[in-house]
Amino acid sequence: MKKGKIFVVGFGPGDREHITKRAVDALQQSDHIIGYKTYVELIEHLVTAKKIVSTGMTEEVSRAQEAVKQAEAGHIVSVISSGDAGVYGMAGLVYEVLIERGWKEETGIAVEVVPGISAINSCASLLGAPVMHDSCTISLSDHLTPWTVIEKRIEAAAMADFVIAFYNPKSGRRTRQIVEAQRILLKYRSPETPVGLVKAAYRETQKVILTSLSDMLEHDIGMLTTVVVGNSSTFFYDNKIITPRGYQRKYTLGDEQQIWKPHQRLKKEAEPWALDQVTGEAKTGYEKIETIKSKPIKLKTQEPPNTKQNQKIISEKSSVEMAQMALSRVKGETIKADFIVQQKIESIFEFAVSPGVSNKTITPKQMQLLAEVVGEDGQLEYTPDHRFYVKIPTDNPNNVIEKLKGSGLYVMPIGDVLNLKACDFCYGEKAESIPYAEEIMETLGGMKLPKELHVGFNGCGMACYRAVFDDIGIVYRKKKFDLFIGAKPVGRTAHAGQPVAEGLDPEALVPLLTKIVKEYKENAHPNERLFKYFKRVKKIAHFTYQDMSSKIKIEEAPCGD
Ligand code: SAH
Helix, strand or coil, rough: CCCEEEEEEEEEECCCCCCHHHHHHHHHHEEEEEEHHHHHHHHHHHHHHEEEEEEEECCCHHHHHHHHHHHHHHCCEEECCEEEECCCHHHHHHHHHHHHHCCCCCCCEEEECCCCCCCCHHHHHHHHCCCCEEEEEEEEECCCCCCCHHHHHHHHHHHHCCCEEEEEECCCCCCCCHHHHHHHHHHHHHCCEEEEEEECCCCCCCCCEECCCCCCHHHHCCEEEECCCCCCEEECCCCCCECCCCCCEEECCCCCCEEECCCHHCCCCHCCCEEEECCCECCCCCCCCCCCCCCCEEEEEEECCCCCCEEEEECCHHHHHHHHHHHHHHHHCCCCCCCCCCCCEEEEEEEEEEEEECCCCCCHHHHHHHHHHCCCCCCEEEECCCCEEEEEEEECHHHHHHHHHHCEEEEECCCCEEEEEEEEHHHCCCCHHHHHHHHHHHHHCCCEECCEEEEEEEEECCCCHHHHHEEEEEEEEEEEEEEEEECEECCCCCCEEEEEEEECCCEEEEEHHHHHHHHHHCCCCCCHHHHHHHHHHEEECCEECCCCCCCCCCCCCCCCC
């Protein structure tokens, strides 16, 4: 007799768009489709099978047995599961039935498990990007799994800061499980932890709710809901739940928080918590997941008959600790730190410091303060553009800025922003134009742009701080300004900026610069430096581009190579 085949098909969340081609092919090839009634109805329009066997929810074993029986009789059979058939689905059961019958791949009927989009993925997509980092699924159904095991898994996942997708969170009869799950999670995670409740993803009755760990039970949770609980760094953003890829974020001045760019993330120094490849040790101070320090004790709980292993293990706090906790509750203090996972996002604050726009002397006191602020863990680097580049781990950047500004230091953002470098104005001898430099810094300094933009400002025609080699060069001469645009300051084809205006009226300077910068900001491609932009569009403000790159032919080396 010809041997048949079993397809175990995961058909995804339930709509036509999210079922794979292979799944549709399998269903169309099948003589028999076997599945839970509601699911069969969901995919019925896709199939031409002669025989459809739909059964009740609890008849999974008989469904698997029927499938094997039909396949052994030579038929092609699809057993269907929603989502992925290998995630709390029919795949395992089908194999169990086959194994019981001594099935071997080589001699037995063919079996193909067709993967589908599981609820953790379909629900995550509707919430934003909540999964993103290490995650797990936990089914709260205790039909086939002892609650004590489920409880232990929740505890472990909560403690280890996994993002968790709870499947089968609640049904008509099982209402207590999700309450218990929340209680356990609150031992390790903040009550504000973002939680997403997705009901019937990609089906007609779809409903998405964003809530928090403390409030999640106030909403409707049912048989068709998946509950996604964020980890300690998950956050809400514009009606989305986002879990960042890593545990480090970067601040720059005047900018929103940003995560490391990929190439920066790969650097060793950006990951001080990583396992040391030589010593095999992780740096201390980064084991922020608070393990329960007190020794575990066995508490008497309702023990199932004959099992000693199912005893509930919970942590014990000393009576003093408990009394302290009680006292702080009464006082209304927060008691988080002791046991909630404090997997803080490490924030690195980056900025530049100088003694001032024109001032080039730094006092010993200011140096001392700078050293203090940078501390043991920070970095201080002197840059070619006469500034200190500072990088420090801190969660309170404002405090740092205030301290530095308080001592008269000038604090500037770094990165793709407008930065002005002025000369020393011959130590005050040629101070006349300083107010214009300060005005530029006030109106445009730190502005976020497609690429870094250096404005050079020199107080006399000597231009000894080389303003003509900056993206925008401004030179004060005979009470008027000369303007240069589009220098290429680095590389083998470096060149000075194009002189675009001479004898500009001082009052016209800032409005003109604003116009140029605005045009560049709005129209340049990301990462396009000013000289490239000028070369590409050929016009900025009312100035026309001229090719400044030298046309000198490089002679061949005398030795011929
Ligand atoms: N095999 C399925 C899971 C079956 S267990 C899969 O991989 O997705 C049943 C549970 O899955 C439900 O209680 C619910 O928590 C989740 N689930 C299945 N389909 C869902 C959907 N469309 N929307 C939200 N949750 C869903």
